[in-house]
Amino acid sequence: MSTKNNDWLYTISPKQKLIHLNFSEIWRYRDLLFLFVKRDVITQYKQTILGPLWYFIQPLFTGIIFTLIFNNLAAIPTGNGIPPFLFNLAGITSWNYFSTCLTGTSNTFTANQGIFGKVYFPRVITPLSVVFSNLLKFGIQLLVFVCFYLYFVFFTTKASNASPQFVIVFLPLLILFMGFFGLGIGMIISSMTTKYRDLTFLVGFGVQLLMYGSAVMYPLSYFKEKVPEYSWLVEYNPMTIIIELFRYMTLGIGDFSIFKILYVGIAIVLIFSLGLIIFNKTEKTFIDTV
């Protein structure tokens, strides 16, 4: 007599639920997440002379160039007498986090096919690790922003009108929005590129184009004033809302409305869920089509 014991630990089968996210499994692999983040951080600037200093240099120089071109040359006003450099730095810092999350996760499958093809672990760990390791870079860039902020406030009179708003306590939530917005889009793109590589071409210049449509180097109000017929394009871009919110929280300028916060929150939840669904659908068989 054979006693059949039917309490299987798990079953591998072709059928899958719409969202098959095994949180306990992801939790079990949390060390892997940590080690991936550590790997990304320590290997990125190996064999460079300046090392992590590059984290400072990138936003600094972009800020200077932006100020020269957009404020000094094109004379875009920042509003409320905020120093243009500080204004640009705020935009760049938040934009950078979003865009590095997006580009870093958008090639998840193609860049990791070697390892994905050989060993199983929850695939979501890989894009998540990108979001977390970029968080460190974001932290450093935020520090640069804070340093210049303090400099402008205490050593010049230029930033006398800048004042952090009370809602700054929600800054962590806003950062979460940036990261998960980038992650959501990145997951969608990475899933699509396993079969159709066309999207990889789009990512490079698409991100750059999107930057111009996200109010990074101009205030939304100025855009509305100058190009009112297309302003809805910029206005309802979730990234515009996020960047405007960031500037509102830190500098006290920009657009702030509960409606838009709700809108952006819902949009990000939707995009992120869509990303998760597509990512989950892809991860099971992508190795056959990649």
Next chain:
Amino acid sequence: MKNKDIILKVENISKQYRLGLVGTGTISHDLNRWWSKIRGKEDPYLRVGETNDRSSKGDSEYIWALKEINFEVQRGEVLGIIGKNGAGKSTLLKILSKVTGPTTGNIKTKGRIASLLEVGTGFHGEMTGRENIYLNGAILGMTKKEIAFKIDEIIEFSGCERYIDTPVKRYSSGMTVRLAFAVAAFLEPEILVIDEVLAVGDAEFQKKAIGKMQDISRGEGRTVLFVSHNMAAVKNLCTRAIVLEKGSSTFEGDVDACIEYYISNNTNKETNLSYLSYNEDKILQKIEINNKLIASGKDLKIRFQLNLKAINSTNIHLGVYNFNDEKILHLSSEYFNKGYISETSEILNCEIEKNPLTQGLYYVNVGVVSDKIEVERVKKCLVFEVLNSDFFNCGIILKPSTLKAKALAEYKWY
């Protein structure tokens, strides 16, 4: 029947692949698929598809890399999976280790499965050996705590103590593999899937690796699925095996029976009685064996016809191999004065009066050595079969226990 503790159950697993380039046509196929799904119909591309035979050309773009595979594995069992290249072994292991999903069927398991499909995945050249042990261990499913607990053992097993804090990109390829295998060897899943890892490292390390595998399976009672072309290793490690052929499992059972089935089905069954050189300058012109079917203990005679232009002090070496590629006999002419190729006789014979071979297929490699340098080599020039027989002339043909030995000997008991 005894109570079986089945830890892994594979039911009706099939896997379909699309052949050719994924490019033009996939969007239309995808749309087609989507359209029939909406109408509640069956996937139109699942119906087509042929069996997986890489050498014959088919009409369909889709093939079944695996078709309706069923088997069960008990706790503590070491199951070998044997098959030719492209028989579907790796696909099966990929499905088992969740790298890719099956097209149909289910796999049920009671334990965590970890795979060693290829060692060294996820190593990062810029990180040190120690950092890579942590990373690789975590990729394979260990927690940091588990790794920290075992790290000294892992480093010792790898034999890379001196370089452990050096970036892995400075390692030799052998050292990388050693380190990677060491991490994998200390994994502790309930079910371990291993694919061809033994083909790495130098001889010393291979021995160590096989030993570790045996420890894992025997000593620690872990369930292991083992895929290899190395029949000797399979025989050594496994208790049971399945044979895959063209995507379906054709034989299942005791490991010896499986290997025998595999060998007799996958080697040229045609025995090869003679070898003929088409180059007149070669020393070996013709090699013949007296009989393609020889009973154990009977006369085995190999006849060489040589080119007389051959140089003096030339020896002929003859190796008899079984189909596990293990050398059973080495018959060299250098111990016999007469064996030197003389300039008068173009015929040379090698004779075993009572051959000590056990039942099975054998092949012969011949080498010609002149002044300690091998000048000519013919591989698999002869293939012959040895039949079971009454070796000891006592009216009993050899029993299975005796046949497990690689060679026989005449002996006495008194």
